[in-house]
Amino acid sequence: MTESGAVEGVDAVDVVVVGAGVTGLYAVHRLRGLGHRVRGFERGSDVGGVWYWNRYPGARCDVESVDYSYSFDEELQQEWDWSEKYATQPEIVRYLRHVADRFDLRRSYTFSTSVLSAELDEETLRWTVRTDGGEVVSARFCVFATGCLSSTHVPELPGAGDFAGATYHTGAWPHEGVDFGGLRVGVIGTGSSGIQAIPPIAEQAAHLTVFQRSANFSIPAGNRPLDEGTRRRQKEGYAERRRLSRLSGGGSPHQAHPSATFDVSDEERRAAFEERWELGGVLYSKTFPDQLTDRKANDAARAFWEEKVRALVEDPAVADLLVPTDHPIGTKRIVTDSDYYATFNRADVRLVNLRENAVERIERDGIRLADGTLVELDALVFATGFDAMTGAIDRVDVRGRGGRRLKDVWSAGPRTYLGLGVDGFPNLFSLTGAGSPSVMANVVLCAEQHVDWLGDCLGHLDAHGYRAIEASAEAVDGWVAECRDRAAATLFMEADSWYLGANIPGKPRVFMPFIGGFGVYGEIIAEVAASGYEGFTLIRD
Ligand code: FAD
Numbered sequence: 001m002t003e004s005g006a007v008e009g010v011d012a013v014d015v016v017v018v019g020a021g022v023t024g025l026y027a028v029h030r031l032r033g034l035g036h037r038v039r040g041f042e043r044g045s046d047v048g049g050v051w052y053w054n055r056y057p058g059a060r061c062d063v064e065s066v067d068y069s070y071s072f073d074e075e076l077q078q079e080w081d082w083s084e085k086y087a088t089q090p091e092i093v094r095y096l097r098h099v100a101d102r103f104d105l106r107r108s109y110t111f112s113t114s115v116l117s118a119e120l121d122e123e124t125l126r127w128t129v130r131t132d133g134g135e136v137v138s139a140r141f142c143v144f145a146t147g148c149l150s151s152t153h154v155p156e157l158p159g160a161g162d163f164a165g166a167t168y169h170t171g172a173w174p175h176e177g178v179d180f181g182g183l184r185v186g187v188i189g190t191g192s193s194g195i196q197a198i199p200p201i202a203e204q205a206a207h208l209t210v211f212q213r214s215a216n217f218s219i220p221a222g223n224r225p226l227d228e229g230t231r232r233r234q235k236e237g238y239a240e241r242r243r244l245s246r247l248s249g250g251g252s253p254h255q256a257h258p259s260a261t262f263d264v265s266d267e268e269r270r271a272a273f274e275e276r277w278e279l280g281g282v283l284y285s286k287t288f289p290d291q292l293t294d295r296k297a298n299d300a301a302r303a304f305w306e307e308k309v310r311a312l313v314e315d316p317a318v319a320d321l322l323v324p325t326d327h328p329i330g331t332k333r334i335v336t337d338s339d340y341y342a343t344f345n346r347a348d349v350r351l352v353n354l355r356e357n358a359v360e361r362i363e364r365d366g367i368r369l370a371d372g373t374l375v376e377l378d379a380l381v382f383a384t385g386f387d388a389m390t391g392a393i394d395r396v397d398v399r400g401r402g403g404r405r406l407k408d409v410w411s412a413g414p415r416t417y418l419g420l421g422v423d424g425f426p427n428l429f430s431l432t433g434a435g436s437p438s439v440m441a442n443v444v445l446c447a448e449q450h451v452d453w454l455g456d457c458l459g460h461l462d463a464h465g466y467r468a469i470e471a472s473a474e475a476v477d478g479w480v481a482e483c484r485d486r487a488a489a490t491l492f493m494e495a496d497s498w499y500l501g502a503n504i505p506g507k508p509r510v511f512m513p514f515i516g517g518f519g520v521y522g523e524i525i526a527e528v529a530a531s532g533y534e535g536f537t538l539i540r541d
């Protein structure tokens, strides 16, 4: 055994970071900058995370590019030019590659390599990390930046292997792209990915059939190119923009209306909805502050939305199918689309309502529906989402004190303190995952918030001679209850969303993110740090 406690012959580092998405990249940069020896592992062949994998046509961010970008380096912020209000996937990947080049991040990573397991040595409190490349690394700290939406979900449909055509999942799209020209294409799924992909696929394909189980709320992005003047003003205003974002619920500078929905006149309410509609996309869910807690307020937002959408769809029967009736608006992420509703006005696009006419089985030539008809297809796209928030970590064999498996500890839903630590798993951190605001906010700023907290925490340990930090069981219980109670006070519990694990058969129905808002959460974790890490046990020997 070496002085650090690592096994002889095994690479010993301070920190292992798993994942090279927005979160992992910043973790490597910051922790390395603080003097830690860092090794990163990434399953993909390069940086980008979600943006490396989700190359489907139409993929874009739904938080404005100017906000969905790092704030930690002023020069980076000033030198990068976003070409559109909502950048496309290729542009975001270019940005993340630029970040990797600029800060020389790739040298810390091993790509095309999955971490298979992480095991605690209870004596040394170090983690032994094993990869599918056969590498074994000993690390004092093990940091999971594995992403909330990185573990794809393909539903088990009977006959899936029988299909003669090509199949794709939006979250594992071929790097060389797909040419749908002249093909009869089917898309299963109408969440954000499906809704973004459907219009460009319809443009290309000879015919498109959309298989919809649940309609979703979507709002046109109002996307547009950014001219030089707009970019200059945005860059000049960055300091204030970021300040407001850090205080906000969603990690962007936009604030909800100061009054509750029915504390304003009908005209003012309508004007507020109109303004948000024009702003575009997901921000509509927070037009008024009570929209996600008060059913009547939600209904008002929903009615305005419905009026707008019905005006976009020519066939009222199709519009009926596209209007959700099963969940309050905003309790699943509102989709930010480009021409989604108008796509259903095309003669070569058909909408199949799976609630009335389910998939019977997949056959060689297409999809057989419950009514006996066969929808003939040459290609099938699964836009069926992810085993969200816990899926990627669950796929790693993480063993803490007493050999307990993290997956087992989380069998009734994820259990964390602040989304960062778990009792029984000292020196192991999960970044922008369950128990944190992450997917409810702008994840780039969430990543910075978590990584900065982590950097300070590791500094504190070293400055005070601590070997390890571990969340207490009481603190974990308390945080799980806090997340649960905050969610229970909202309308979010009414939707069968992936926030609740409802999209994965058998997954416990637990609201996984912290719903109290990005700014509030930032205050909570800052206070914990300022108190000397209350709720954590700091271990000296
Ligand atoms: P990821 O980007 O998912 O990166 C995690 C990485 O870890 C992946 O590359 C994965 O390959 C790797 N990994 C996982 N397990 C292992 C393992 N065992 N070994 C090695 N590597 C592993 N959020 C927003 O705020 N705004 C948006 O506009 C937005 N748009 C989105 C669009 C799409 C299509 C999707 C799917 C998500 C979007 N999100 C958006 C949420 C998105 O998850 C975050 O914004 C952010 O990109 C997550 O970054 P991350 O680094 O935390 O995780």
Ligand code: NAP
Residues within 6 Å of the ligand: 060, 061, 062, 063, 149, 155, 156, 170, 188, 189, 190, 191, 192, 193, 194, 196, 211, 212, 213, 214, 333, 335, 336, 354, 383, 384, 385, 386, 439, 498, 503
């Ligand atoms: P999703 O929201 O989980 O949507 C999956 C879709 O597949 C749903 O319509 C779902 O229907 C359907 N589906 C799942 N299983 C099915 C089955 N067995 N039969 C028929 N339909 C089935 O996944 P996603 O669209 O990939 O989006 C996930 C999240 O990623 C988003 O909420 C968002 O946070 C993020 N994202 C963001 C953007 C962006 O705009 N920047 C783009 C893509 C993704 P049900 O609703 O009935 O389950």
